Amino acid sequence: MNPFTRTLEGIGSTVLLLVKALSHLPSMPRQFGRFVDQCYLIGYTTLPIVAILSFFIGSVLALQAGYAAESLGPKQFIGLLVGLTMARELGPVMVAVLLAGRVGSAIAAELASMKVYQEIDALVTMNIPPERILVLPRLLAVLVMMPVLTIIADLVGWFGGAIVAKYTDFIAIEPASYFATMRQYMDFGDVLNGLIKAECFGFVVVLVCCNIGLNTRGGPREIGASVTKAVVTSLISILVLDYFVTKALS
Amino acid sequence: MATGTTNPFSAATIPAVGVQIEGLSKSFGNLEVLRDVSFNVEPGEIFVLMGPSGSGKSVLLKHIVGLELPSAGRVLVDGLDASSEDTREQVRMAMVFQAGALFNSLSVYDNLALYLREHRVANEAGIRDKVMRALQILSLDNAAQKFPSELSGGMRKRVAISRALVMEPQLMLYDEPTSELDPVMGATIAEIIATLKEEYHVTSIVVSHDRDLTLAIGERVGILMGGKLLFLGTAAELRSPKDPKIADFLSPKIDLKNPRFKQLET
Ligand SMILES: Nc1ncnc2c1ncn2[C@@H]1O[C@H](COP(=O)(O)OP(=O)(O)O)[C@@H](O)[C@H]1O
Ligand SMILES: [Mg+2]
Numbered sequence: 136m137n138p139f140t141r142t143l144e145g146i147g148s149t150v151l152l153l154v155k156a157l158s159h160l161p162s163m164p165r166q167f168g169r170f171v172d173q174c175y176l177i178g179y180t181t182l183p184i185v186a187i188l189s190f191f192i193g194s195v196l197a198l199q200a201g202y203a204a205e206s207l208g209p210k211q212f213i214g215l216l217v218g219l220t221m222a223r224e225l226g227p228v229m230v231a232v233l234l235a236g237r238v239g240s241a242i243a244a245e246l247a248s249m250k251v252y253q254e255i256d257a258l259v260t261m262n263i264p265p266e267r268i269l270v271l272p273r274l275l276a277v278l279v280m281m282p283v284l285t286i287i288a289d290l291v292g293w294f295g296g297a298i299v300a301k302y303t304d305f306i307a308i309e310p311a312s313y314f315a316t317m318r319q320y321m322d323f324g325d326v327l328n329g330l331i332k333a334e335c336f337g338f339v340v341v342l343v344c345c346n347i348g349l350n351t352r353g354g355p356r357e358i359g360a361s362v363t364k365a366v367v368t369s370l371i372s373i374l375v376l377d378y379f380v381t382k383a384l385s
Numbered sequence: 386m387a388t389g390t391t392n393p394f395s396a397a398t399i400p401a402v403g404v405q406i407e408g409l410s411k412s413f414g415n416l417e418v419l420r421d422v423s424f425n426v427e428p429g430e431i432f433v434l435m436g437p438s439g440s441g442k443s444v445l446l447k448h449i450v451g452l453e454l455p456s457a458g459r460v461l462v463d464g465l466d467a468s469s470e471d472t473r474e475q476v477r478m479a480m481v482f483q484a485g486a487l488f489n490s491l492s493v494y495d496n497l498a499l500y501l502r503e504h505r506v507a508n509e510a511g512i513r514d515k516v517m518r519a520l521q522i523l524s525l526d527n528a529a530q531k532f533p534s535e536l537s538g539g540m541r542k543r544v545a546i547s548r549a550l551v552m553e554p555q556l557m558l559y560d561e562p563t564s565e566l567d568p569v570m571g572a573t574i575a576e577i578i579a580t581l582k583e584e585y586h587v588t589s590i591v592v593s594h595d596r597d598l599t600l601a602i603g604e605r606v607g608i609l610m611g612g613k614l615l616f617l618g619t620a621a622e623l624r625s626p627k628d629p630k631i632a633d634f635l636s637p638k639i640d641l642k643n644p645r646f647k648q649l650e651t
Contacts, residue, residue, distance in 0.1 A: 245490075248489075249488075249489075252484070252486065252489065253482050253484060253486035254486055254487075254488050254489065256447075256452050256482070256486060257480075257482060257486040257487075257488070259450075259451075259452060259473075260450045260451075260452065260473070260478060260479065260480045261479075261499070261500045261503070261552065262473045262474060262504070263499070263500065263503045263504075268503070
């Protein structure tokens with residue numbers, strides 16, 4: 136099979152998985168416990184690293200904008216630049232990338248191992264669809280957690296930028312004026328734009344990783360291969376999707 | 386002949402189901418695993434499937450629960466196509482996988498309770514009764530809170546069997562249920578299979594190399610070799626097989642003067 140047909144097949148099976156998972160939506164009230172577990176897992180594994188990374192990304196943005204301002208003049212735009220870039224682009228993308236690395240890989244590994252050790256077969260013979268208990272709770276959990284993680288990433292990033300802007304000698308703008316330009320030229324629409332992106336990315340990452348895990352064939356060696364494939368496919372999906380969602384939202 | 390009776394753990398009436406395998410062939414790529422296999426398993430019968438390892442026994446069982454799709458031919462369970470999802474809704478089937486296929490992230494107790502909870506068979510107290518009962522039957526009461534990784538091979542096998550028992554199936558498939566068990570536990574399993582048939586009319590298909598078990602409880606026996614059904618008959622007929630290949634498979638002579646691995650070399 137060439138890469139093109141393989142890609143098409145991958146997309147097809149992912150869509151099919153989504154349809155099957157959504158057909159079990161009425162079972163969700165009974166699965167509230169599983170949903171809460173997954174929310175906790177997603178938040179717990181990604182929150183610390185999201186906080187650390189977004190702090191440094193915000194700082195670096197402010198620093199680079201400071202260099203640009205040195206030759207170009209007005210330093211006030213630094214707040215706006217950090218604010219917009221974090222909210223509209225880097226916040227959602229960074230959270231999604233971290234989600235792929237920490238949560239997506241774990242999902243792929245868990246489901247691939249269940250497949251390889253015939254646990255999925257056992258579920259099917261028990262007439263318990265794996266899409267219902269393994270996929271659907273994760274999809275709903277990521278929809279709830281992505282906005283939370285992204286808002287935290289935005290806030291921490293803005294804050295990191297503000298600190299750098301105040302304490303770097305050649306920038307030295309007060310947080311009050313840093314945030315004032317943000318307030319003046321940004322609105323909630325910019326943040327919302329980023330949240331919608333984050334929802335799309337997170338949903339696709341979890342769906343792709345579930346699909347690759349469940350389609351693992353062979354033995355223990357293939358579990359590792361599936362994890363790699365899941366993370367790489369997630370990253371590609373995030374970046375490709377980023378372009379199209381940005382275009383659609385503009 | 387009774388066509389319906391009560392099942393092991395509740396008072397509900399369940400009708401017995403039969404299985405028809407019609408011209409079943411299965412290939413994985415170029416590898417032909419099953420070639421034109423046909424036989425019937427009558428409702429309430431104990432059918433034993435034997436054959437050397439790699440002859441396709443596990444693959445055949447997977448077709449009956451719909452985990453594999455036939456390359457040619459078809460499999461009917463209670464007259465319904467086994468590859469359709471609806472069949473699993475209509476007929477309660479349970480399979481004891483060769484390697485157990487226990488849920489590694491769940492305790493033994495939760496492994497057994499999962500089916501009952503997902504299908505809302507009973508409330509938590511009722512589930513507890515059923516699960517503890519099934520564990521007791523296989524002397525696993527002390528293992529309820531253990532995880533699969535903490536069990537020996539034979540214990541995993543027994544958990545797999547008790548997990549199938551709590552489902553109160555109409556059709557039970559066992560893939561080498563006694564292969565890792567000591568002789569007493571092996572006899573217990575044979576007794577369980579026979580009891581499910583006698584008292585509750587459960588249809589059983591047992592893949593086994595165990596001659597004693599086959600002759601003790603098997604009603605009809607099929608022998609698969611190289612993907613073909615070489616023998617199909619009653620357990621009594623198996624005592625004096627005509628085909629020399631089958632006679633050699635059932636009671637291989639250990640010949641130290643002319644060992645098999647040396648015959649291969651010439
Ligand atoms: N999913 C699969 N893909 C490819 N080959 C398989 C698959 N499952 C089983 N086989 C092959 O089919 C043959 C029969 O396997 P199996 O039914 O497990 O044998 P046994 O009779 O010992 O249970 C073996 O040669 C095995 O390698
Ligand atoms: Mg086998």
